[in-house]
Amino acid sequence: MSAHTDTAGHGAHHHDDHHDDGASHGSLKEYTIGFVLSVILTAIPFWLVMGKVFDQSSTTALVVLGFAAVQIVVHMIYFLHMNTRSEGGWSMLALIFTLVLVVITLSGSLWVMFHMNTNMMPMSIHEMKNMP
Numbered sequence: 001m002s003a004h005t006d007t008a009g010h011g012a013h014h015h016d017d018h019h020d021d022g023a024s025h026g027s028l029k030e031y032t033i034g035f036v037l038s039v040i041l042t043a044i045p046f047w048l049v050m051g052k053v054f055d056q057s058s059t060t061a062l063v064v065l066g067f068a069a070v071q072i073v074v075h076m077i078y079f080l081h082m083n084t085r086s087e088g089g090w091s092m093l094a095l096i097f098t099l100v101l102v103v104i105t106l107s108g109s110l111w112v113m114f115h116m117n118t119n120m121m122p123m124s125i126h127e128m129k130n131m132p
Helices: 003-012 028-050 057-078 086-119 125-129
Strands: none
Touching: 028 057, 057 086
16 A cells, blocks of 8 residues: 555545535624624513613514524524535424424513412412411
């Protein structure tokens, strides 16, 4: 064997073995877009809460939860690089699964918070002192 074949066989061209499986590693432009969107999707809900834009807090909570869901999607696309091409579509399946879990979690949390006041036993301090 010649020295040239030994070197080529032991990784001299390992940088040429890059294949495109659809997975993106991200560029500065993509990270910048993701960062700007994340800042906007954080600043708007912050302004909505601090500025008391809506009269009812439930409306504010729904809008903030909507922005949170959109921000999750932005993070998954721009920072985790999930799309339909990467990993044979499994990344998109993970994105859909995550969205289903987010919807279940958010709706369950809202349901619990909304009904918590109704289901709590109203007691005054005097009634609590008389409890066994």
